[in-house]
Amino acid sequence: MTGKEYRMSRIFRPDTGNTVILPVDHGLALGHLPELRRPVNVIQEMFATGIDGVLIADGTFAGYSGHVFEGRSAPTRIVTADTFFVNEGHISQGLVFRPKEAIIKGYDAIKAILIWDQPVDDRMRNIRMLAKLIQEARAWDLPVMVEPLLMRTRNLSEPPNRQLLSDAVRVAYELGADILKVPFPGDQAVLEQWVGDFSVPLVLLGGGDTHTVHEITVMVDQAIRVGVRGIVMGRNVWSRNDKEKSLRLMRDLVDIVHGSRGIGD
Numbered sequence: 001m002t003g004k005e006y007r008m009s010r011i012f013r014p015d016t017g018n019t020v021i022l023p024v025d026h027g028l029a030l031g032h033l034p035e036l037r038r039p040v041n042v043i044q045e046m047f048a049t050g051i052d053g054v055l056i057a058d059g060t061f062a063g064y065s066g067h068v069f070e071g072r073s074a075p076t077r078i079v080t081a082d083t084f085f086v087n088e089g090h091i092s093q094g095l096v097f098r099p100k101e102a103i104i105k106g107y108d109a110i111k112a113i114l115i116w117d118q119p120v121d122d123r124m125r126n127i128r129m130l131a132k133l134i135q136e137a138r139a140w141d142l143p144v145m146v147e148p149l150l151m152r153t154r155n156l157s158e159p160p161n162r163q164l165l166s167d168a169v170r171v172a173y174e175l176g177a178d179i180l181k182v183p184f185p186g187d188q189a190v191l192e193q194w195v196g197d198f199s200v201p202l203v204l205l206g207g208g209d210t211h212t213v214h215e216i217t218v219m220v221d222q223a224i225r226v227g228v229r230g231i232v233m234g235r236n237v238w239s240r241n242d243k244e245k246s247l248r249l250m251r252d253l254v255d256i257v258h259g260s261r262g263i264g265d
Helices: 003-011 039-047 058-062 099-104 120-139 159-175 188-197 213-225 243-257
Strands: 019-023 053-056 076-080 082-087 090-095 109-115 144-149 179-182 202-205 230-232
Touching: 003 076, 003 109, 019 039, 019 076, 019 202, 019 243, 039 053, 039 243, 053 058, 058 076, 082 109, 090 109, 090 120, 099 109, 099 120, 109 120, 109 159, 120 144, 120 159, 144 159, 144 202, 159 179, 159 188, 179 188, 188 202, 188 213, 202 213, 213 230, 213 243, 230 243
Parallel strands: 019 053, 019 230, 053 076, 076 109, 109 144, 144 179, 179 202, 202 230
Antiparallel strands: 082 090
16 A cells, blocks of 8 residues: 555545545635634534544644544544635735645645636646646655636536536646545536546535535535545535534535435435
8 A cells, every 4th residue: 555545545434435524724815714713613513523534724733732633543634735815806826835744744635726717827827836736745645635616707507617617627637636626516417427537536615605504415415426525515514603503514414425314315
C-alpha cells in the first residue's frame, strides 16, 4: 500500500467506500461569518453525528484543543490550500498552504479550487497554480481534492452552462485530481455520466445557496444512487438557526451516504 492509498483509505470509510466531510474553512475567503464564529465548536457538535472528517484551514486546526482528532480512529483531516477574493470582476487567487507542510502536520489530503468561468488569463493562472500543487503533492504521496466550480454562472438548467461545468470537471481530472469535489449539476444524469467518465472518486459539495432540508436530502440521495462517493457539506447544515435541526440533518445525511437509508426507505 502506498502512502496515497493509505491516506485515501482514511478519507473513505472501508465498509461503505463513502465519506461525509464537514467543511469549516469558509473564513479563508469569506471572512468572519456569523454562523461560523467558532469553527472548533461546530466540529465538536457535529462529530457526534457520525461525520468522517473535516475540511479545515491550518490556522483553525492549530487553535483546536479538543480530543476528537486523537487516537487511531480519529477522523480524517483535509487542509485547504488556497483562497480567493473578487475585486471589480477580477478573481485573485493564491496558495496559502503547501503539500510538504500538510504531510508534516498529519493531514490526509489537500484541497484547492479551479474557477472556470473567468477570463482566459485568470483561468490559466489558476491551472498553473493547481498543476504545481498537484506535482508537489505527488512527491509526498498526498491526495489532492480539486473543486471545479463556476462563480459567475448560476443557472445550470441551461445546457451551455452545464457543459461549461462539465468542462471544468474534466480539466480538474486531467490535471491529476485524486478526488473531485463537484456541485450538483442540476441533472442526476449528468452526475451519473461524470461518475462513469472520471476514474477518481466524486464527492458532492453543498454550495452557498439556501436549500430546504428536503431539497438537500433529495439531492444527496440522488448523488449517492448514481455512484457519488460522499459529500463535503457544511454551510447548508451549520448555517441553520436551529442547532438541533442542523444536527438532525447531518445525521440524516450520514445515513444516506453510508447506506443506512435512502429517501423513501
